[in-house]
Amino acid sequence: MSSALRIRTWRAIEFLQNAAPVSGSRGVTHLQLRQLSNPMTKRAISYSNSQKQNEKPTVPSSKPSTTTPAQKPSSPAPTSSTTRVSAPTPNRPTTENISQSGLADKPLLLETAPEEKIDWTRSFHGLSAAPFPKEAADILLAETDPQEVEIKPDGILYLPEIKYRRILNRAFGPGGWGLVPRSESIVTPKTVTREYALVCNGRLVSVARGEQDYFSPDGIPTATEGCRSNALVRCCKDLGIASELWDPRWIRKFKAQYTREVFVEHVVNKRKTKIWTRKDDGVSYPWKETGSVSR
Template sequence: MSLRLSNILLKRTNQARVALGVHTTPKSIFLSRTFHVGRFIRNEQNQVPYDAQTNLSQNSFANISAKPFRKEVADILMAPLEEGDIEIKPDNILYLPEIKYRRILNKAFGPGGWALMPRGPHSSQAADNSNILTQEFALFCQGQFVSQAHGEQTIGIGIKSLATALEGVKSNALMRCCKDIGIASELWDPQFIMDWKKKYSIGVWCENNKTGHKKILYRRKDRPEFTYPYREVQGDVNTQKTVITPSSGFDLAEQQHEAPSDNTTNTDSDFDPNKIWSFGKFKGRTYQEVSENNKSELESYISYLKKKNLHTRLVADLESYMNNKE
């Protein structure tokens, strides 16, 4: 058979496969032994520039929603999390370590049965003395498109390597993609979040050894105390908070933001001017300090709280305290 006739038959075979929904890589691609080196596509015969904006998978939605995964696979993906696997960040946000997402995918599909594909190059933007890297990825499982999402990672103190930051971007995108197949869905469930925090987490006042600034940080009850640059200066804050539940389109961190209830600021029968604000624009400063140095701003803030009917007891105590000082 001539080479020309062989190529014609191969082309028609591939066209038939595409028409039937069978996605395979043409044999000619394997024969060319093409691979990427830096910004070039290197071939046995030649070298051609590789445009970083070009990505062969960026328009691929192979077998999207063609069929559900088998029941045994779905059971693994949607299995309840082990509560001991969940961690909490110092800013009171629950999360599942990224390696555990990968273990669940490996258990469900087997190593090599899934892949996270970049949809394009990374980009960066400046924000508060740091840079935020973002990149879009798509998750494929058993050759089937599942989801795509942008991952992000801040390059700042503690992360100075671009390679390390890009790994963070990839892991963040994986976490977001996994929502669509039911992995760790509890972390977006407000009731689960409140129950877990009540059972496993603790909030403690900590002081920064460098600046002297005090703030509430959160950790698991079975974890050791915070270390340098912070040190714990008080015990459990023991405050009841209400979880704000925005729409399901919000991200993990936004889903778990908490608004302090009226109990978080003043639970004592007597007003203590040396107590530290635990919320709002004056967070981390004492009531006395704010009333002496930012009186006009404090009066404006009190008016705002009264208008919104927030922290009514604290507002009354502050007004009484300021009137007595005058």
Template sequence: MALRSLRGLLSPSSASVRIATPIASVSRRHATTRAAPARPSASAASTPAASSPNSSTPTPASSSNPISSHQDLSEATNGEPGGTTPGENWAISFAGMSVQPFDSRIADVLEAPIKEEDVEIKPDGLLYLPEIKYRRILNRAFGPGGWGLAPRGETNVGAKIVSREWALVCLGRFVATARGEQEYFDPSGVATASEAAKSNALVRCCKDLGIAHELWTPRWIDNFKSKHCIEVWAENATTGRKRKLWRRKDASPFQYPNKEVRS
């Protein structure tokens, strides 16, 4: 009986001990869980931290220049050698052709009658306006720098002739194209003939603008020659051959190698 009483007295204490032990263990685990630092998530670890204003790490600067590579430069200049700004490739372009007429002031300058004292005549009777006169008319119409000749294709060098196609561009607009040509008699004269071919192309292009249109009118040519020109006999000093040559009436007589003689 005494033994049972003793067991009864000890049972609650033992139970208390058994219950207290897991409670303490759980409390310790709970405290450990709350004390552990939070682990960064995978997304947070993969995201770079924003650089502070005082950070020494360099950041790539964004370029404001639209031409950022050699390829971009080539595309911007449309293949023009030495170009630095976007523009037309006048070797193939017809940009601005017949978009609209030039204003009346420009048209008046281009189509103004030529001065008769500026017209020259070749010994074979061909009337012409010196090439510099065409350039001055273009300068008056479009201003210096407002027009230019652009090559279209390579220079063709034949056995005795040089030719090349050129385009006349005025105020950023295609106006006309023509092939200029010039004869040469020695290989050392090819460069000079190339420049003469360019001038020849300019004269032909100006015809589309109406410059010196009188020189393409047969009636005007006949009237001018009868009024300002004369046909004379001249003898070649080397061969002694006589032939008729044209010159202006107000020009000096032929001297050498063809000297004027009486028929």
């Protein structure tokens, strides 16, 4: 019931209550009975009586009223660590595994005691402990035969890897030397690289990193073998094998005596360029000789 309707109903009740003792006519009594029989009037009378019973007379207090300071809003109680919902633990690595850039061929760590077996993946056992016997040293330091030296089209001299192996076999015997990988193979979009150690007669001789380019994923296995051979060549420099190939004077003398520079044409795309070749070798496919470079 709205407040305006309640006020009008109370005023009507007061009017009827005040008018009943003054007027003794039957019309007023009949009007009073008719309005009191109205359900809305009965509800208003009962509500008014209940309100009067609930109201208590206010007793003036002798003490001055004091203003109670407003309470500060209480901060929320800290949430218990046991009730806090934790994020689910990931069941896979959140970052990419860096080993995906390699071949996952890291050397195994030996569990045996150091005195029982040498871990060549980390050890430098025997390095510079003593010189090799004179018989082995004479083979290793022998002068390079010019007939075994090759030249690349860009003029770089080299000794084929198989000839380094033959020299090691003559000096230490088959099984008297070996290459030990000391790292995992690293594969980039164009190159394969890995670190190797050369061990001869149970002694570490040298450590070098080999590298080899490749042009498609199908060539990675071949590139890993080329990487191993490249590391062998670099390790053999410490033994003095074919050391002339890093001597600038010997290189210039060899080129003047055993090599020549010629103009060639590519038989497929007709591209012309200049390459180096041995004097006792002809120009091979896909090049065709068109003339010699005058000196």
